Amino acid sequence: MAARKLRPYFQAHTIKVLTDQPLRQVLHKPDTSGRLVKWAVELSEFDIRYMPRPAIKAQVLADFVAECSIPQQIAEPEIAQAPAAKGATTAGEPAEDGARAGTIPLPPVEHDPSIAEALWEVHVDGSSNKAGCGAGLVLTGPDGFALDYALRFGFRASNNEAEYEALLAGMNLAVQTGAQRLKAYCDSQLVANQIQGIYEARDERMIKYLSQVRQLSSKFRSFEVVRIPRTDNTKADVLSKLAASGYTTLGNICMEFLQASSIERKAAEIMQVEHEPCWMDEIVDYLRSGKLPEANRSAQGDPKSSPFFT
Known part of the structure; x- marks a missing residue:
């Protein structure tokens, strides 16, 4: 796809391909057959040099697109029965300006309201130690897709404050995905009971955190916090400890650095x-x-x- 879309650049320059796959050996094997022969012939006109990929940082976006793209399903019978009129594509629709003849237009991606109305789950955990403070969360959608997220704090926070930060980050992430029903799991007895109204928040910072959680929960049609044992929250616990230990990158896991706490950022937004x-x-x-x-x-x-x- 890159060679076809960027054909003038491939023809004018030497292209270096950074990959961890043996593409050169595969394309130059003497016993190559089938579609690999077509690929080898098509790419042979360019000056392509395959080089080992030194680090994964430059490959994060490409890996994200490849792993998280939703494939578009096109029914074969509908394509076969479509009329092949002059100036039309194989799907029977007129070709748009700049489109190649014989291509099949993909259907537009539509938002499924049933996914947003279904129950979303988020596992959160916070960590505070001598090395630093951090939080981890795992947001799971109704289709089973899980998103791992880690937060590294640039400020000191107690264990309870880190738990609240993780919960607020998970709620914000769920709001951005369009979730309407959210169920949060945490292993902090204090945080869960304060949100449920069993414990009374007396500390000034706990009162501010609790107020933000309740304010953010109004964006959901249903919101519930459930306390679970630490053994059932292993993944979020590991993410929080790794983020608190000072790691700047965690492979393909999304990681964010928070310079200030949520309650301090909230106050800083108001300026006289x-x-x-x-x-x-x-x-x-x-x-x-x-x-x-x-x-x-x-x-x-x-x-x-x-x-x-x-």
């Missing part, structure tokens, strides 16, 4: 702005209402009294 008289006020008043400046020289157009005079 003091309005003072500005030399542009008279100009704005004139453009809006035609009101002339009070000073006679300014009203008569004296350039030395103009704000633009230097």
Whole structure:
């Protein structure tokens, strides 16, 4: 696909392919047959050099697209029965500008409301030790797809604060995916009982965290927090400990660095702005209402009294 889409670049330059697969040996085998022969012939016109991939950092986006793309299913009988009219594709639709003849347009990706209405689950856990603080979460969709997420804190936090940070991150992630029903699992007795109303939050920071959880829970049609044993929360626990240990990357796992806590970022969003008289006020008043400046020289157009005079 890259050689076809970027054909002018492939023809004009030497292309270096970084891969961990033996593509060169496969394409140059003497006993190559079938579709591999077609690939070898098509790519032989370019100056392609296959090199070993030194690190996985540059491959993260490509791996994400390859692993998380949803395949589009096209029914074979419908394609076979489609009329092949002049100027139309094999699916019977007119070819768009720039489209190759004989291609089959893929159906548009539509949002399935049933997935959002189904129950989503998130396992969260926080960790605080001498090396640092972090959190881990695993968001699982109704179709079984699981997303691992880790957070590294740039601030000191207690174990309970780390648990709240993990829960808030999981809720925000669920909101971004469009989930309407969420069930959160955590192994912190304090956090679970405070949210359920069994324990009363007395500490000032715990009150702020609890307020944010309740405010964010209003974005779901149903929200529930369940306390589970630590043995049933192993994956989130491992992610939180790895993030707290100082790792900057965890392979293909998404990792985020939080410079400030959620309650501090919330307060920093509100800024008091003091309005003072500005030399542009008279100009704005004139453009809006035609009101002339009070000073006679300014009203008569004296350039030395103009704000633009230097």
